[in-house]
Every structure is written in structure tokens, then in C-alpha cells.
Amino acid sequence: MDMRVRLTLAYDGTGYNGWQIQKDGLTIQGELEKALSRICSASIRVHGSGRTDAGVHALGQVAHFDPPPKFLNVPWNRALNAVLPPGIRVLDFARTDRKFHARFSARAKQYSYTLWTQGAFFYPQRRNFVWNTGPLDLEAMQEATTCLTGSHDFNCFMNKGTEITDTIRTVRNILLAPGFTPQETVVWIQADGFLKQMARNIVSALVQVGRKKLSQAELKSIIQGRDRALAPATAPARGLCLEHVTY
Amino acid sequence: MDMRVRLTLAYDGTGYNGWQIQKDGLTIQGELEKALSRICSASIRVHGSGRTDAGVHALGQVAHFDPPPKFLNVPWNRALNAVLPPGIRVLDFARTDRKFHARFSARAKQYSYTLWTQGAFFYPQRRNFVWNTGPLDLEAMQEATTCLTGSHDFNCFMNKGTEITDTIRTVRNILLAPGFTPQETVVWIQADGFLKQMARNIVSALVQVGRKKLSQAELKSIIQGRDRALAPATAPARGLCLEHVTY
Structure with missing residues (x-):
């Protein structure tokens, strides 16, 4: 019962x-x-x-x-x-049965983050679901994901406001794929767990790479530096979607 | 000036x-x-x-x-x-120059109407942009568009509230195509002009065909009957989008 x-x-x-x-x-x-x-x-x-x-x-x-x-x-x-x-x-x-717990039984999560990467126009119908970044170098971004996948101390991507001390997480996969409209690009991120606003902070770092304001080497040293203050500002919430939880 | x-x-x-x-x-x-x-x-x-x-x-x-x-x-x-x-x-x-008039210079319009045709689930993020009809026979619908294309008296698809007396319009093209998500189907309608709520009434008739509640022969006789009361109720506004005006 x-x-x-x-x-x-x-x-x-x-x-x-x-x-x-x-x-x-x-x-x-x-x-x-x-x-x-x-x-x-x-x-x-x-x-x-x-x-x-x-x-x-x-x-x-x-x-x-x-x-x-x-x-x-x-x-x-x-x-x-x-x-x-x-x-x-x-x-x-x-x-x-009561052995299942939505939070504690979770083994991995998958998020999507949708970017509007067209420059000349924007669909207002999509404004609550995308970050309108304008054109990005998507190849450079996909290349830069190699710094992020695997097990790392992601302290640089954790925002304040949690009491978590173990900031090591394993990013299994990051993939750039087409979105709902031809003007959209989706960043898919799968990890065993996410620190506070880690998904949005990973995306904002990748967008800086796509804007050629951050090199892959700089991204690497930001991760190694473990300092939140050195990483780019958090990406807007509206582009993020929790897609799947694995148990 | x-x-x-x-x-x-x-x-x-x-x-x-x-x-x-x-x-x-x-x-x-x-x-x-x-x-x-x-x-x-x-x-x-x-x-x-x-x-x-x-x-x-x-x-x-x-x-x-x-x-x-x-x-x-x-x-x-x-x-x-x-x-x-x-x-x-x-x-x-x-x-x-002032010879151009947004309304009177228009020669044709194109609308899209988005249907959510998946049965088991529905994305709430799309609720203001689609009509959630569930599964439809899309082939029967595409087949039935042959009754609608060309010049017809579309009185059966004109809602009350206009003083228009010439109810003949030319539908140039109706096409069913994939939508933003794999669960969506878009009805594209191009015509030289649309009567009041004609696009939504055409879509609702096609959906009845897709639900196998209306045959192609019945649709034909509804159009020939010119009686609004015999045609299906108007489709919801939220699926409709004015895509293009031709001048």
C-alpha cells in the first residue's frame, strides 16, 4: 500500500x-x-x-x-x-514503490538551450523560448565542447546560493543541432548532474566562443581557474528546457 | 514630399x-x-x-x-x-509613394495554420500557436484540397459580420507540410483574398476530412451549397498566422 x-x-x-x-x-x-x-x-x-x-x-x-x-x-x-x-x-x-525518489534516484539529466542565430529578423512568437544572439560561429562552438565534456570541477559555472561543496560533475555530451525553425540552433547538454545555473553558464561561455570573444584555450583556463568571476555572465533563462531525467 | x-x-x-x-x-x-x-x-x-x-x-x-x-x-x-x-x-x-496602399494594393495573401497531430502528448509551450486536433488522415486532407483550389463562391466559409457581397475568391494553393516540431502539420493556404474567417473555416473543414467525419464529396457539396450553416465550426484562432502579402 x-x-x-x-x-x-x-x-x-x-x-x-x-x-x-x-x-x-x-x-x-x-x-x-x-x-x-x-x-x-x-x-x-x-x-x-x-x-x-x-x-x-x-x-x-x-x-x-x-x-x-x-x-x-x-x-x-x-x-x-x-x-x-x-x-x-x-x-x-x-x-x-517508495524507493523511487525524483531527486535522489536521478542518474543524469538532459537540457536543451535554444539560440536564435539569424541576424536580420526575429520571430516575436519565439521570444519566450530562445536567446536571440544573432549569428554565431557554430563550428567553433562545437569544437569548444571538447573542453567541457568529461569530468571536471565546474565551480566556474556555479552561481552563488547553494551549499554544495563537491563541484565535480561529468558532462557526457554536448551537441549543437538544428532547432524548431531554420533560424534556431539548439545546444543539447547531458550530464550526471548540474550545479546551480551550470547549463546556462556553459551556454553563455559557448556563445562567447561563437562570437569569437573567447578562444578554446581561454575557455579551458576559465574551467581550470575555478573562479566564477572569470566566466561569462549567465545566459537568459528563457532558452533553457529540461528535456529528460534518467533514472 | x-x-x-x-x-x-x-x-x-x-x-x-x-x-x-x-x-x-x-x-x-x-x-x-x-x-x-x-x-x-x-x-x-x-x-x-x-x-x-x-x-x-x-x-x-x-x-x-x-x-x-x-x-x-x-x-x-x-x-x-x-x-x-x-x-x-x-x-x-x-x-x-502614396499610390501604395497596404489593403487596396494587395494582390494575394498566404496564411499558415498549425495543427498538433500527435495523440499521446502535447507540448504546453506550443499551446498558443497550434490547434491540438490529435491524429488526422493527412493524405485524405491533401486529396480534399482539390475541391478548394481554384475560383469558387466561398460563401459557406464566410462568417457573419461583413458587408461583402462578392464572395468569389481564388485559392491558388493549399499545401500540407511539416511544422516546427515533428508533431505538427502546417496547412498553407494562398489566395487572392480571404473572406471573414475563411482561412479558419477551410482548415476546420479539412480537419473534419482528416477525422473521417467528412468525405471529399460532402465537402464539395458544402461549397456548392453556399450555406455557412452546413459547414463545420470555425477553427481556433491560435493556429493561424498571416505569413505573406503579395503586392
Whole structure:
């Protein structure tokens, strides 16, 4: 009877104050807990695989919660989608035992970051989903990913505000690929884990390479220097999307 | 000195009450006139190639206005984009003589209508830009476009609220093509002109064909019947985008 429910979630992060419940503003976790309390008439905590920042999107966020025993056979995708706002959708659900934990069982994550790399014009319909960088040297960027893949101390790409001390992470793969429109380029990043705003900081460093303002050697020495102050400013949240969590 | 400025505009129609200025609510025309009055300190009328409905988008709307003489050399794209809301962008501008009229000089228009044709899931990030129809028989739809192309009396596809009496239009081309995501299908429609909500009504009829609720023969007789009441209900505004106006 110790049932746990695992959800796969997609959301449009625009207008949300990120995943985690805050005192003020709408959050994804807050909307999910509100929806569950409407369905179950009880206060239920939802645990995500990790926080996403304000304005960051998801197509494969994973979360879990423990429903009251009498809600054993609820079709959670339909039940939740009926009460959630349209910008948050449950793509899938599964019943699992309580050994599964959305955050602690996660083994790897994959993010996408979408860049608008066309110079002359911009689609306003895409403004909440891309960073409009203008033209970039994509080959130089793909080449520079070789400095980033593998196990490194990524302290230079961790923003302040966490108590994490082990800043070593393994980036398995970084790939540049075409996006939804011919004007877009997507940076796909897969790692065993991400430090605070690490994905956005990796992207901003790669964009500096694409703008020819940072050489591959300089990127290498930034990583080795372990100093956040030496790395480029964080890329905007709106281009980032949590695509997949591996368990 | 009789200068006229022609604008090519893109906008995210979400949250706007359509092109045309209304007593209440934000409109595209209203935002443009507001921006021009800020730049020129004068009240300036903007003429569009045609109205778009509330929630309809554009990547190639065309409009014109006559600036005061001393604003001869303004770079209108940069000037307007600096004051317009981010959901409305001037893609291009050109100086022209006063023989050009955005509405009366238009010879043809092209719309796109985006359908989400995947069944099992839906990206909430796309909710303001697609009609989520679920799986459709795309081949039957493409086949049925043969009833629609050419010159026809399209009275069956004209919604109430205009004083137009000549309801004959020439549809030059209808094409089904892949969309931004692999789950999307775009219906492209080019015609010499469109009656009120004709594009959305054509799409809704094609979707009924794709759902196997309407045969090609039935579609043909709906068109010949000239009766709006016999045709399917209008498709949602959010899937529609004015792509191009030909002069």
C-alpha cells in the first residue's frame, strides 16, 4: 500500500517563478500541489528532480508524490490535467514503490538551450523560448565542447546560493543541432548532474566562443581557474528546457 | 514630399484583441499608432493589409502610414522596435509613394495554420500557436484540397459580420507540410483574398476530412451549397498566422 506516483511533466515556464514554491508568485510545484489538494482534499508534497529557474521550461521534468491510500487507481495524467493551468501538462505517470525518489534516484539529466542565430529578423512568437544572439560561429562552438565534456570541477559555472561543496560533475555530451525553425540552433547538454545555473553558464561561455570573444584555450583556463568571476555572465533563462531525467 | 512608409510586421497575437483598434483591450494597430505618436508627437493612422482576429499571429503582415515631413529619414524598424512591446516586431520597412496602399494594393495573401497531430502528448509551450486536433488522415486532407483550389463562391466559409457581397475568391494553393516540431502539420493556404474567417473555416473543414467525419464529396457539396450553416465550426484562432502579402 506504500504507493508513490511518478509524473513526467512539461511546462511553459513563462510567467512562473520557477519550480520551487515561493512566498510570492506562481510556481510549478505550487500549481501541482494546489491541483493535488483539489483532487485529494489533502495537503500533498510534490518532489521534483530538481529546481528549474523562473522562465525555464520543461518537456521531461520528473516529480513524485505519495497519494492518500484511497486514491490508488486515479488516472493521474487526466485528473491533474483537468485542473492544472494549460501551461503545465502531465505527459505521463507511473505507480512505483517508495524507493523511487525524483531527486535522489536521478542518474543524469538532459537540457536543451535554444539560440536564435539569424541576424536580420526575429520571430516575436519565439521570444519566450530562445536567446536571440544573432549569428554565431557554430563550428567553433562545437569544437569548444571538447573542453567541457568529461569530468571536471565546474565551480566556474556555479552561481552563488547553494551549499554544495563537491563541484565535480561529468558532462557526457554536448551537441549543437538544428532547432524548431531554420533560424534556431539548439545546444543539447547531458550530464550526471548540474550545479546551480551550470547549463546556462556553459551556454553563455559557448556563445562567447561563437562570437569569437573567447578562444578554446581561454575557455579551458576559465574551467581550470575555478573562479566564477572569470566566466561569462549567465545566459537568459528563457532558452533553457529540461528535456529528460534518467533514472 | 508625399512620403508613405510600408512596414512588414511580425506579432505574437496571444493576448491581443486582434489587429483593429477596439474600444477595449490591446490591439496591434493600437500599439503601432501609440508607438508612432510617441516617436512623432502626432496622431498617425496605420493601415493594415487586413484585420487579423484576436489570437491570430503574423510573420508577414504589411501596413502603411504617412509620417510628418520632418520624419523623412527615420530608420523605422529600429525606431518602432525600441518602443513597441516585445510581442510586436517590425521586420522591415520601405519608403514608397502614396499610390501604395497596404489593403487596396494587395494582390494575394498566404496564411499558415498549425495543427498538433500527435495523440499521446502535447507540448504546453506550443499551446498558443497550434490547434491540438490529435491524429488526422493527412493524405485524405491533401486529396480534399482539390475541391478548394481554384475560383469558387466561398460563401459557406464566410462568417457573419461583413458587408461583402462578392464572395468569389481564388485559392491558388493549399499545401500540407511539416511544422516546427515533428508533431505538427502546417496547412498553407494562398489566395487572392480571404473572406471573414475563411482561412479558419477551410482548415476546420479539412480537419473534419482528416477525422473521417467528412468525405471529399460532402465537402464539395458544402461549397456548392453556399450555406455557412452546413459547414463545420470555425477553427481556433491560435493556429493561424498571416505569413505573406503579395503586392
